[in-house]
Amino acid sequence: MLAGMRVLVTGGTGFIGSHAVVELIEAGHEVSVVDNLVNSKRSVVDRVARITGTAPELNVADIRDEDALDRIVGDGGFEAVIHFAGLKAVAESVQRPLDYWHANVGGSVTLFRVLDRHAVRTVVFSSSATVYGDPDEVPVTEDMPTKPATNPYGGTKQVIEQILTDLHGADPRWNVGLLRYFNPVGAHQSGLIGEDPNDIPNNLMPIVAQVAAGMLPGVNVYGTDYPTRDGSGVRDYVHVVDLAKGHLAALDRLTAAPGRHVWNLGTGSGTTVLELIAAFGRAAGFEIPHRPADRRPGDVAETWADVTKAERELGWRAVRGIDEMCADAWRWQRYALGLEE
Numbered sequence: 586m587l588a589g590m591r592v593l594v595t596g597g598t599g600f601i602g603s604h605a606v607v608e609l610i611e612a613g614h615e616v617s618v619v620d621n622l623v624n625s626k627r628s629v630v631d632r633v634a635r636i637t638g639t640a641p642e643l644n645v646a647d648i649r650d651e652d653a654l655d656r657i658v659g660d661g662g663f664e665a666v667i668h669f670a671g672l673k674a675v676a677e678s679v680q681r682p683l684d685y686w687h688a689n690v691g692g693s694v695t696l697f698r699v700l701d702r703h704a705v706r707t708v709v710f711s712s713s714a715t716v717y718g719d720p721d722e723v724p725v726t727e728d729m730p731t732k733p734a735t736n737p738y739g740g741t742k743q744v745i746e747q748i749l750t751d752l753h754g755a756d757p758r759w760n761v762g763l764l765r766y767f768n769p770v771g772a773h774q775s776g777l778i779g780e781d782p783n784d785i786p787n788n789l790m791p792i793v794a795q796v797a798a799g800m801l802p803g804v805n806v807y808g809t810d811y812p813t814r815d816g817s818g819v820r821d822y823v824h825v826v827d828l829a830k831g832h833l834a835a836l837d838r839l840t841a842a843p844g845r846h847v848w849n850l851g852t853g854s855g856t857t858v859l860e861l862i863a864a865f866g867r868a869a870g871f872e873i874p875h876r877p878a879d880r881r882p883g884d885v886a887e888t889w890a891d892v893t894k895a896e897r898e899l900g901w902r903a904v905r906g907i908d909e910m911c912a913d914a915w916r917w918q919r920y921a922l923g924l925e926e
């Protein structure tokens with residue numbers, strides 16, 4: 586990627602976005618963030634500055650606000666956009682579908698209209714392994730068929746992928762990277778940024794971290810009778826710093842080979858729930874309380890990524906293992922306990 590690009594990052598104070606902002610700044614790019622702070626804190630900007638020496642510009646705005654976006658994009662001189670902004674809690678999306686369709690799809694449509702108007706047509710989008718549903722085989726390759734979404738959150742990811750695909754089909758100047766993340770976890774090694782859920786977390790790693798911190802009583806292991814090596818579910822956990830670097834690799838590739846591309850971002854191997862809990866215990870230095878519980882409705886037994894396409898086309902590979910993911914998540918969890926605002 587050319588140094589000194591101007592990149593707009595929606596959702597850039599969030600978990601994955603903040604790590605991508607760090608990587609962009611460290612690679613010499615100029616970053617402007619749009620975030621409505623619905624699930625992140627303003628102080629992320631100062632903490633990114635402590636890591637990188639540079640504070641990204643922060644525009645506190647909602648991606649559904651067309652006038653605000655028009656000003657930001659119109660004045661910005663951006664060459665590319667990384668689009669993280671959206672709501673991401675699967676169970677909540679079932680309870681509040683309109684909020685999810687409005688924020689994720691409505692917000693994306695508004696964003697893309699504004700980008701088109703200002704001829705900023707290089708977009709990297711945060712999609713998800715959820716688009717594969719319960720895969721027919723593992724590891725999952727990008728050309729496997731997507732399955733009908735089982736929840737509104739997953740539906741929004743499929744629809745946004747389709748919108749970007751249609752945009753590219755209508756006008757090949759749209760240069761689109763659809764990144765299907767597997768299970769992003771961990772935190773920056775500085776301990777200054779990480780996943781910072783406003784409510785009780787939904788995902789395994791932050792739950793385990795909060796149990797370790799004494800904020801939650803114990804981890805429910807949702808299913809111990811799956812046909813896996815220890816009976817618990819298998820996922821492809823990928824360190825958020827590796828994931829963030831994947832976005833820079835995708836921008837590079839979009840510059841070298843314009844088009845509409847899909848890439849899985851994962852490690853290419855699976856970890857069970859019980860293995861992750863044990864790894865976190867090693868990182869923390871004590872055993873994490875956990876107990877067997879019923880399967881969680883909608884969960885698949887196992888999924889992990891085939892990452893050969895990303896390796897081949899992006900020259901990118903995740904290098905951080907599960908112990909490092911847990912150690913970094915634990916360092917961040919202890920720091921986050923003292924955060925206010």
Ligand code: NAD
Nearest residue numbers: 596599600601620621622623624625647648670671711713
């Ligand atoms: P996050 O909630 O930490 O970050 C999302 C950011 O978007 C937050 O800072 C939030 O305040 C902001 N935001 C939400 N709605 C907005 C709106 N309408 N306007 C402006 N800003 C808005 O989540 P994350 O884990 O960093 O996820 C980033 C993206 O990656 C999301 O699109 C998510 O769906 C996707 N993704 C996440 C995971 C995961 O497990 N974390 C997996 C696959 C895909």
Ligand code: WQD
Nearest residue numbers: 675713715787788789790792805806807818820858881884
């Ligand atoms: C991981 C494993 C659970 C909590 C979700 C979304 C997906 C993507 C990532 C955004 C499973 C088990 C969990 C707990 C447990 N997000 N578990 N006890 O379900 O793989 O993916 O987040 O795109 O779309 O669906 O992630 O972290 O919720 O669960 O045993 O308290 O941990 O059953 O096997 P999941 P997860």
